[in-house]
Amino acid sequence: MDVHSLEIPEVKVITPRRFSDDRGFFSETYNARAFKEAGIDVDFVQDNHSYSAQKGTLRGLHYQAPPHAQSKLVRVLRGSIIDVAVDARKASPTFGQWVKAELSAENGRQIFVPRGFLHGFVTLEPDTEVAYKVDAFYDGASDGSVRWNDPALAIDWGFEESEVSLSAKDAGAPGWADFTSPF
Numbered sequence: 694m695d696v697h698s699l700e701i702p703e704v705k706v707i708t709p710r711r712f713s714d715d716r717g718f719f720s721e722t723y724n725a726r727a728f729k730e731a732g733i734d735v736d737f738v739q740d741n742h743s744y745s746a747q748k749g750t751l752r753g754l755h756y757q758a759p760p761h762a763q764s765k766l767v768r769v770l771r772g773s774i775i776d777v778a779v780d781a782r783k784a785s786p787t788f789g790q791w792v793k794a795e796l797s798a799e800n801g802r803q804i805f806v807p808r809g810f811l812h813g814f815v816t817l818e819p820d821t822e823v824a825y826k827v828d829a830f831y832d833g834a835s836d837g838s839v840r841w842n843d844p845a846l847a848i849d850w851g852f853e854e855s856e857v858s859l860s861a862k863d864a865g866a867p868g869w870a871d872f873t874s875p876f
């Protein structure tokens with residue numbers, strides 16, 4: 694398993710080993726002991742799976758406020774995405790900064806996004822399926838979003854506004870300046 698930190702070091706990209714043979718491959722996509730040794734020591738309690746039909750489907754930027762804050766371990770089962778994490782920890786030296794990684798079914802990469810971050814992704818292909826583990830249960834009342842393309846964040850998604858599909862919630866999300874971080 695290869696693990697490396699992104700520019701915000703608490704966000705990590707993990708690439709589990711694949712054992713390939715004539716049939717295809719085998720891979721341990723999560724192993725509590727190996728992840729703990731790599732510094733990721735969280736108790737995941739829920740697995741999520743989303744399917745996005747269109748290229749340019751953008752989900753984000755999302756968070757759950759404490760005490761329902763979630764760490765996330767994200768991977769792609771089919772297709773590919775750009776995954777983005779924004780540091781929303783008020784006391785962090787990298788508050789307001791973002792990192793991204795390209796995850797695909799082919800490259801097998803995963804991204805670990807800790808609590809205290811906004812999270813989102815955009816699909817690079819039609820029919821993209823994303824699976825992720827979270828370490829706190831869904832709590833709709835604690836769910837929040839921030840506008841994905843706020844100029845103050847200046848995230849390089851690689852997509853213009855006219856090219857993305859958003860949920861109504863995400864299309865109406867407040868900007869970064871109107872977001873009071875609960876972290």
Ligand SMILES: Cc1cn([C@H]2C[C@H](O)[C@@H](COP(=O)(O)OP(=O)(O)O[C@H]3O[C@@H](C)C(=O)[C@@H](O)[C@H]3O)O2)c(=O)[nH]c1=O
Nearest residue numbers: 741743752753755756765812813814830831832860862
């Ligand atoms: C996230 C979630 C949603 N739902 C329901 C609520 C709603 O009716 C429906 C769709 O929810 P959403 O529109 O929030 O789904 P989506 O926009 O895919 O939200 C997800 O986006 C990515 C980027 C994340 O980081 C996730 O944590 C989550 O926020 O599914 C659950 O029942 N459990 C869950 O854990």
